[in-house]
Structure formats: structure tokens, C-alpha cells
Amino acid sequence: MILEVDNASFSYDGITRQFDGITFSLREGEVLSLLGRNGTGKSTLIKCIMNLLRLQNGRVSLNGQDVAGMRPEEIARQIGYVPQVHNTVFPFTALDFVLMGRAPHIATFAVPKEEDYAKADEAFSRIGITHLREKSIAEISGGESQMVMIARALAQEPAMLILDEPTSHLDFGNQMRVITTIDRLAAGGIAVLMSTHFPDHGFMISHSVAVLQGGRMIAYGRAEDVITRENLLTAYGIDVCVRYIEEAGRRVCIPLHTCSCRDGKGDARAPLRQSIGE
Numbered sequence: 001m002i003l004e005v006d007n008a009s010f011s012y013d014g015i016t017r018q019f020d021g022i023t024f025s026l027r028e029g030e031v032l033s034l035l036g037r038n039g040t041g042k043s044t045l046i047k048c049i050m051n052l053l054r055l056q057n058g059r060v061s062l063n064g065q066d067v068a069g070m071r072p073e074e075i076a077r078q079i080g081y082v083p084q085v086h087n088t089v090f091p092f093t094a095l096d097f098v099l100m101g102r103a104p105h106i107a108t109f110a111v112p113k114e115e116d117y118a119k120a121d122e123a124f125s126r127i128g129i130t131h132l133r134e135k136s137i138a139e140i141s142g143g144e145s146q147m148v149m150i151a152r153a154l155a156q157e158p159a160m161l162i163l164d165e166p167t168s169h170l171d172f173g174n175q176m177r178v179i180t181t182i183d184r185l186a187a188g189g190i191a192v193l194m195s196t197h198f199p200d201h202g203f204m205i206s207h208s209v210a211v212l213q214g215g216r217m218i219a220y221g222r223a224e225d226v227i228t229r230e231n232l233l234t235a236y237g238i239d240v241c242v243r244y245i246e247e248a249g250r251r252v253c254i255p256l257h258t259c260s261c262r263d264g265k266g267d268a269r270a271p272l273r274q275s276i277g278e
Contacts, residue, residue, distance in 0.1 A: 001025050001064075002078075002159050002191045003049070008058035010041075010048050018044045019215040022058070024208075026160065026191045031182065033202045033223075034195040036212035037236055042195040043084070045212075046164055049193070050079055063159065076104035080153025082146075082163045091138045094148045098123055101155030116155075123154040127181050143174025150181060160191035167198065179204060199227045199240075199253040211235050227253060 003026040010018045019041035026032050034042045047053045049060050051067040060067045062078050080101070101123070102116040124130045129147045132140060137148060146166065153161055166182070167175040183205045186192050194201070202209040202223035209226040211219040213235045219226040232240050232253065239256040 002028055002062065003193065004059075004061040005045075005049065006059045006061070008045070008048060008060060009056045010044060010053060011056050014056070017056075017215055019212065022212075022217050024210055024217070024220055026193060028159070028191055029186055029189045030207040031186045031192040031194070031205050033206040033209045034193070034212060035197070035199060035202065035209060035227075035235060036195075040212045040235075041215050042212060043164055046081075046162055046193075046195065049162065050081060051075055073104045076156055076158075078159045080156045080158035080161045082149045082153050082161065082166055084164045084168055091136045094124075094129075094132045094135050094137055094140070094151075095120060097137050097148055098152045098155050101152035104156055119157065120151075120155050123151040126154060127151055127185075141174075143170050143177060146170060146174070146178055147181065150178075154185075158190070160193065161185065163192065163194040165195055165197065167196070167201075199232060202227050203250045203252065224251065227251070 005022055005024050008022040009020040012018060022045060024032065034045070036042055044053065048055050049067070051060070051070065051072070054068065062070070062075065067075060095117075098120045099112050099116060102112055102119060106112060106116065121130070121133075124133055127147055127150060129144065129151060132144055132148060135144075137145060140148070150161070150163075150166075161182075163182070166178050170178065179201065182192055182194065186205070196202075206223050208221060209219075209223045210217055211226060211231050211234075218234060219228075219231045227242060229240055229242060232238065241254050241256055242251055243254065244251050
């Protein structure tokens with residue numbers, strides 16, 4: 001077991017719990033998706049897992065060791081973190097940026113060695129972005145920037161990746177490129193924990209899904225058991241239908257919404273029926 005979260009609770013003010021009683025685990029090569037509306041504690045939970053914030057109650061263990069007793073560099077050798085947003089001030093090349101992921105393996109005041117450059121190049125190659133190696137990260141696209149951030153996390157040689165809403169602000173094509181990359185990395189043995197606002201990610205690549213609502217875990221298990229109309233109505237306050245689509249080879253989640261602005265302007269249902277084989 002790479003990650004174990006046991007009865008975790010956290011409060012910023014010592015009174016109001018941001019989340020409470022959270023328990024789950026993650027093995028090598030598994031993907032776990034965290035679902036839940038904004039403000040329900042997903043990002044705070046991620047910070048607690050990395051010991052950036054201290055739990056009020058409970059325990060987080062990495063490979064059997066309590067993170068509360070680990071130094072930051074020890075955690076960084078096991079967890080590669082990709083945040084929601086990264087604002088770049090200096091025009092580093094993508095190579096320089098990915099080399100920063102080697103920091104947990106480089107002594108203070110030391111410079112990267114040949115081995116560190118080799119690990120950075122390996123990360124570029126592993127996710128297929130070697131062509132970005134010498135480009136300025138201030139000049140590449142949002143999708144390319146997200147891939148470079150994943151490469152930086154991989155350069156740490158972690159046992160697991162934590163990604164906080166990795167497809168936010170990306171176009172449809174780049175969303176799929178990121179999801180495909182995560183899928184490939186998990187197939188190669190890396191454990192992945194990611195927060196997301198897209199329930200379909202659970203059906204696409206996740207071994208398990210946890211749904212948070214009001215700081216509590218209201219469902220945890222296989223995507224097929226957890227991503228249901230009832231759970232999503234509770235978590236997000238919207239009605240959905242969940243259907244198996246033969247062409248996709250998986251279930252999909254579709255918000256139920258009756259469009260009033262298109263009334264009398266054609267049958268918008270026909271293309272949908274055709275696309276799902278009705």
C-alpha cells in the first residue's frame with residue numbers, strides 16, 4: 001500500500017472542520033479520483049496528505065510511514081505534485097523547469113549532475129514532449145505547460161502522483177492528452193490521486209472514486225458503484241443520467257437540462273439519439 005489515509009480531519013480555526021473522518025487507500029498502479037463541489041475540502045485534503053497542513057485528527061501514511069514525522073524532501077521523493085495553477089515569472093526553459101523536480105535528490109547549494117539531466121530527459125521522453133525541451137515555459141500553450149508540470153513531477157522519481165484538477169482550463173483535445181498520459185503512467189506502476197470536477201474521469205481511468213460533500217466522504221469505491229444519479233445529486237445538487245455507451249465502451253454521465261432558449265428552433269435530440277445508437 002503506497003498511501004493510507006485513516007480517519008483524517010482538519011480545521012483551519014480549530015472549530016469548524018474543513019473535512020472529517022476521511023479514510024481511503026491507494027496501491028501501486030491505481031488511480032483514485034476525488035469528486036466534490038468547490039469548497040468541500042479536496043485541495044485541503046491534498047495539502048494534508050503532503051504534510052503542508054497538519055491534520056487535526058487521523059493519520060496519513062506513505063509506504064507505512066506517518067507523513068507527520070517525515071522531512072519535506074523525504075515526502076518529495078515519494079510524491080510528485082501537480083497543482084491546479086502555476087504562474088511563471090521567469091522565462092525558464094522547459095528543461096530548467098523539469099530539472100527543478102530533481103531538487104529532493106540534490107544537496108543544498110549543489111548543481112544538477114549528469115544523472116539529473118538524464119532523469120529530466122527520461123521524464124520528457126516518458127510523456128512524449130521531448131520537442132518542448134528547449135522552449136521557454138512562458139511561451140508554450142496551456143496544454144503543453146500542464147504536460148511539462150507532469151514531467152517535472154516525474155523527475156522526482158515518485159511512487160505516486162497527486163494532481164489537483166489536472167484538466168482545468170484545458171481545451172477538449174488537451175484534456176484527453178492529459179488523461180491519456182495519466183492512464184499510461186498508472187499502467188507503468190505509478191499510483192495516482194487526482195481531484196476532478198468531471199465524473200467521466202472516474203469511468204475513463206479510475207480504479208476507485210471518492211465523493212466528498214460537506215467535508216465528509218459520502219461514497220467510496222468502484223466508479224460504477226459510486227458515480228450514480230443519487231450520489232451526484234447529493235454532491236453537486238444537479239440531476240444527471242448515467243448510461244453505458246457502446247461506442248465508448250464505458251458509462252458516461254450526462255447532466256439533465258431542458259434547454260428553453262432553443263425551443264422551436266429544431267429538434268436538438270436527434271443528433272444525441274444518433275450518437276448513442278438509438
